[in-house]
Amino acid sequence: MAKSYKEIMNDITTFIFDVDGVLTDSTVHITQTGEMLRTMNIRDGFAMKAAVESGYNVCIISGGSSEGVRIRLRNLGITDIHLSCPNKVDTFKEYIDVYGIKAGQVLYMGDDIPDYHVMQLVGLPSCPQDSSPEIKSISTYISHKNGGKGAVRDVIEQVMKVQGKWNTYFNGKHD
Template sequence: MEKSYKELLNDITTFIFDVDGVLTDSSVHVTETGEMLRVMNIRDGFAMKAALESGYKVCIISGGNNEGVKIRLRNLGIHDIHLASPNKVETFKEYIELYTIKPESILYMGDDIPDYHVMKLVGLPTCPQDASPEIKAISKYISHKNGGKGAVREVIEQVMKVQGKWHLYYDGKHD
């Protein structure tokens, strides 16, 4: 019998996120010089940092490549950042082999076709509310939030609450 979404939360040790459409709202602001700017959610950042501080692994796999995104993620303490990934499945396999991670212990959040094949390999494929229909169809959980609007925070918070780790962030033990 297949585990329910809520039961799967207990098994998660690793979060993997796409950038555009997950950590951002899919918009790209283009400056006069051609620089592409993205907007990221502060609460998503707080949750990723909280996950890292609680012992979870956090990895980013994205086809996009933006130095500002890399700097933002590094400032949160994320070291496994794979930008300009031409093949997300290959990057994923290298990552889990490097750290000896079981695919069933991974929550992956993606939003569009480039995430499809890697999402089929993880224990808990998830997506933002505004993901493409193909991604929604294979997701075991669809956030109530859109990409870039707190979807990442929502799934991290749920995992940490189920595993009894979220309370550390509001009871003063992490000031």
């Protein structure tokens, strides 16, 4: 019998997220100079920071490129930020190899076709509610939240609660 997503969450040590469509709502605003501006959810950011401070590995693998995105993520304590990735599978394999992480310990949240192949390699493939049908079909967990609207907070909070770390985090220095 296959494990439920809650059972798999017990084994998660690492979160990997795509940016566009996961940390954002897939919308880009383009300025007159051609700069693409994205909007990120502050609660997703809070949860990512909580995960980093609680000892989880948090990594970003995205095909997009934005110095603003990199700065925002670094300010949350995320150091493994891979932007402009033409091949997410190669980046994923290199990342878990460098840190000695087992693929079964990884929760990867993606939303569209570029995430498809890497999501097939992880322990807990997950996606926002508004993801493409192809991604939903391979996801063990589909958040009830849309991309950029709390889906990242949802999965981090659930993993930390299953592992007893969510309340511990807030009962410590983060009341």
